[in-house]
Amino acid sequence: MTARRVPDGRPLVLKFGGSAFADLDGYHRVARYAAGRVAEDRRPLVVVASAMSGTTGRLQQTLDHLSEDPPADAAAMLLTTGETVSVALLAAALDAEGVTARPLQAADTGLLAEGPGDRAKLVSAGPGALAGALAACPVAVVPGGQAVDADGRTVMLGRNSSDLSAVATAAALGADTCELFSDVPGVCTADPYLVPEARTLARISYEGARRMSRHGAKVVHEGAVDWAERGGVRLLCRPFPWCEAPDGGTAVGTGPEAAAVVVHRNSDVWCFGSGRERRAAGRRLGAEGLAVAEFDTAGGACLTVPAGARGVARHLRDARRLDDLCLVTTLWPDGRAEHTAVPRPEAAAEARRRHALLYPDPGDATGRAVRPSAKARSPHSDVLVGLARPDRRPS
Ligand SMILES: Nc1ncnc2c1ncn2[C@@H]1O[C@H](COP(=O)(O)OP(=O)(O)O)[C@@H](O)[C@H]1O
Numbered sequence: 469m470t471a472r473r474v475p476d477g478r479p480l481v482l483k484f485g486g487s488a489f490a491d492l493d494g495y496h497r498v499a500r501y502a503a504g505r506v507a508e509d510r511r512p513l514v515v516v517a518s519a520m521s522g523t524t525g526r527l528q529q530t531l532d533h534l535s536e537d538p539p540a541d542a543a544a545m546l547l548t549t550g551e552t553v554s555v556a557l558l559a560a561a562l563d564a565e566g567v568t569a570r571p572l573q574a575a576d577t578g579l580l581a582e583g584p585g586d587r588a589k590l591v592s593a594g595p596g597a598l599a600g601a602l603a604a605c606p607v608a609v610v611p612g613g614q615a616v617d618a619d620g621r622t623v624m625l626g627r628n629s630s631d632l633s634a635v636a637t638a639a640a641l642g643a644d645t646c647e648l649f650s651d652v653p654g655v656c657t658a659d660p661y662l663v664p665e666a667r668t669l670a671r672i673s674y675e676g677a678r679r680m681s682r683h684g685a686k687v688v689h690e691g692a693v694d695w696a697e698r699g700g701v702r703l704l705c706r707p708f709p710w711c712e713a714p715d716g717g718t719a720v721g722t723g724p725e726a727a728a729v730v731v732h733r734n735s736d737v738w739c740f741g742s743g744r745e746r747r748a749a750g751r752r753l754g755a756e757g758l759a760v761a762e763f764d765t766a767g768g769a770c771l772t773v774p775a776g777a778r779g780v781a782r783h784l785r786d787a788r789r790l791d792d793l794c795l796v797t798t799l800w801p802d803g804r805a806e807h808t809a810v811p812r813p814e815a816a817a818e819a820r821r822r823h824a825l826l827y828p829d830p831g832d833a834t835g836r837a838v839r840p841s842a843k844a845r846s847p848h849s850d851v852l853v854g855l856a857r858p859d860r861r862p863s
């Protein structure tokens with residue numbers, strides 16, 4: 469048996485989003501980078517891995533094909549497989565780099581959650597088996613978005629929750645910083661895939677990041693921001709180290725709030741007969757752990773619901789889905805959130821128009837404008853289940 473000891477030095481916690489694994493070589497790239505950080509920083513390293521891009525969305529679609537209202541525990545079991553695959557592949561890639569890594573499972577993470585198994589709420593974070601793993605190996609690989617419930621069953625912390633795993637793990641291990649790597653230069657004034665003029669914010673307050681996230685910006689998970697603030701963890705949103713301009717990034721929790729434009733790309737718009745009905749449905753959806761945004765249009769009282777979320781139909785019986793509409797929200801510097809619903813194909817153009825209102829002078833950019841190429845899905849994202857019919861559900 470390996471003797472357990474708490475490793476020397478505060479661990480580093482790095483999280484890699486699904487687009488790091490857009491192809492299999494992504495696992496080698498992350499492994500090489502992690503090996504370099506171990507050598508350079510001489511600190512134990514925790515790498516939190518997301519499912520390769522496209523996987524969780526495909527699994528969710530597959531489930532939808534089989535059942536209109538799948539059970540939460542079955543959904544959790546299926547949707548967490550993407551991260552399990554990533555952890556195993558990354559541990560293998562690290563081994564190929566000559567680095568011994570311990571691939572961890574949900575039960576090892578020390579993360580405890582309650583509520584519906586596919587969008588469970590994180591209630592506590594402890595070091596779990598991590599301290600022991602880091603005493604034995606220089607690197608531990610943790611599945612993003614996974615936790616266990618009181619019965620020890622694996623649950624999922626909801627979509628896009630790898631950030632939350634990373635921050636909660638950092639807090640539990642006493643790490644002062646958590647680095648979230650993704651395919652954008654940092655937190656920007658709009659999604660740079662839609663608004664090429666978007667600026668990268670060097671700094672943003674916790675509340676600023678939370679506000680963007682709450683209004684539907686995927687860049688950093690709202691719960692992760694809360695957990696970082698409570699645990700005193702500095703959050704660094706960084707571009708992948710192998711990007712053209714790997715420097716920079718955004719320090720979350722150190723700056724002001726920011727004016728920004730948010731496009732609710734992965735949400736459906738539902739319209740109700742009255743504001744009262746909309747509010748009641750919004751409350752019920754919120755109680756189920758779903759992020760909803762309520763807004764009014766000339767056509768009626770509307771709200772957005774994450775596309776493809778399990779079990780929403782029963783709360784939306786009296787509502788109409790407006791398939792063609794997409795919500796664009798402008799977050800003004802004075803704290804106002806202004807909503808505009810536009811036909812889906814016009815969302816990017818509307819976001820650019822709105823962004824130009826917030827940042828009329830291209831010369832006063834606080835960061836550099838970025839023009840990422842179109843987002844790719846991993847060709848291996850159907851490694852678990854191949855699906856013939858792609859649709860526009862979130863990936
Ligand atoms: N304001 C914003 N700034 C930066 N990225 C944003 C913003 N709003 C949305 N995004 C999206 O967030 C994505 C990064 O989030 P992350 O969870 O790391 O992604 P992935 O799962 O693709 O690795 C970007 O690819 C971008 O499309």
Ligand SMILES: N[C@@H](CC(=O)OP(=O)(O)O)C(=O)O
Pocket residue numbers: 484485486487518519524525550551612613626627628629630631863
């Ligand atoms: N399984 C998660 C993975 C996640 O959080 O991904 P990312 O960090 O790439 O957004 C999801 O797509 O819901």
